[in-house]
Amino acid sequence: MVLKYVAGATLLVLFLLIMAYMYINKIVVGSNTGSLPDGYTLVEANGHAFSTKISGDDQDIPVILLHVFPESSIMWNRLMSDLNKTGYYTVAPDQRGYSFKARPEEIAEYQISHLDNSTSRL
Helix, strand or coil, X not given: CHHHHHHHHHHHHHHHHHHHHHHHHHHHHCCCCCCCCCCEEEEEECCEEEEEEEECXXXXXXXXXXXXXXXXXXXXXXXXXXXXXXXXXXXXXXXXXXXXXXXXXXXHHHCHXXXXXCCCCC
């Protein structure tokens, strides 16, 4: 009886490990499939196209809002609205790995030396 539960638990763990591997592999390898979210613009920089939420009057003071792992630019929506009301022009890109056209396949492309410059020319 105990052996039956151990075998079942082992199969469940094996299944979960396979599913985790498939999920992680997709994230690590990346996927350039997807679509541009509503209200976003593609901004090209450093050989990639970044999905970027831009709002406000472009004559106002510009503010660039950068997200951190595991967030995306959507975290800034409310703040962008508030900043726009007070005279700021806001730009919030989805950074490398988050933008569907900025997902390098090589793991080395995610080293800090590349990430520091990923939005430097926006």
